[in-house]
């Protein structure tokens with residue numbers, strides 16, 4: 001169960017204590033303690049293979065062999081009541097190539113909010129999601145004919161249907177050009193600021209770290225830091241979060257060497 005936060009502190013969107021995940025026979029996340037504050041953008045950063053996707057899968061409830069405490073929006077991760085409250089975008093865009101952009105959204109909207117009585121609400125949600133990701137002009141285009149960046153925005157639009165309280169985005173900007181990356185980050189900030197949505201977003205591009213309110217820095221399944229970008233730079237006396245991360249990695253390596 002989640003402990004009550006001190007008076008005046010909003011309850012965290014994600015609350016993890018001694019979180020451990022085993023994949024194969026190996027622990028790939030080890031004893032993580034962290035909280036993700038509500039209504040903010042928390043970046044999950046770290047090198048390839050450090051466990052970012054595994055952590056996101058645990059949060060959305062699709063990862064096996066999770067031990068410790070992991071509460072999401074006040075419920076244990078994976079609870080059925082969380083399904084409609086979380087939007088999740090995996091690394092591979094999950095859209096049907098032979099349907100148009102609008103048909104893709106209509107389809108997923110019908111799964112989320114079925115029934116004839118909900119038709120008008122679904123239409124509103126689909127139009128809103130299309131506008132959010134700036135794809136209204138491409139609503140009639142086949143998804144299979146879209147560019148990579150447009151396809152990932154369709155996936156994001158699907159995740160935005162029904163205005164989820166928590167958005168979990170696994171490397172949403174991979175392969176996008178700098179202009180599209182900037183536009184997507186602007187969208188994330190708008191969604192967090194205007195709707196109070198909590199965003200947990202992974203990346204291994206360190207310049208994106210500077211755009212987050214808070215950062216969780218992972219290395220080999222362990223948490224190296226949990227702080228704001230500003231505090232990380234200040235504490236490590238570096239100009240960028242990337243340099244702070246490298247400094248933390250070097251320190252952790254040196255400690256490991258001394259322990260041997």
Ligand SMILES: Nc1ncnc2c1ncn2[C@@H]1O[C@H](COP(=O)(O)OP(=O)(O)OP(=O)(O)O)[C@@H](O)[C@H]1O
Pocket residue numbers: 023024025028046047048049050051052053054055204
């Ligand atoms: N099915 C699996 N069985 C065993 N180990 C796995 C499996 N899938 C992933 N792993 C291991 O789990 C670790 C974490 O993988 P994960 O995909 O979470 O990393 P990541 O940080 O998201 O990497 P990337 O940035 O490349 O997507 C890796 O060391 C990987 O080798």
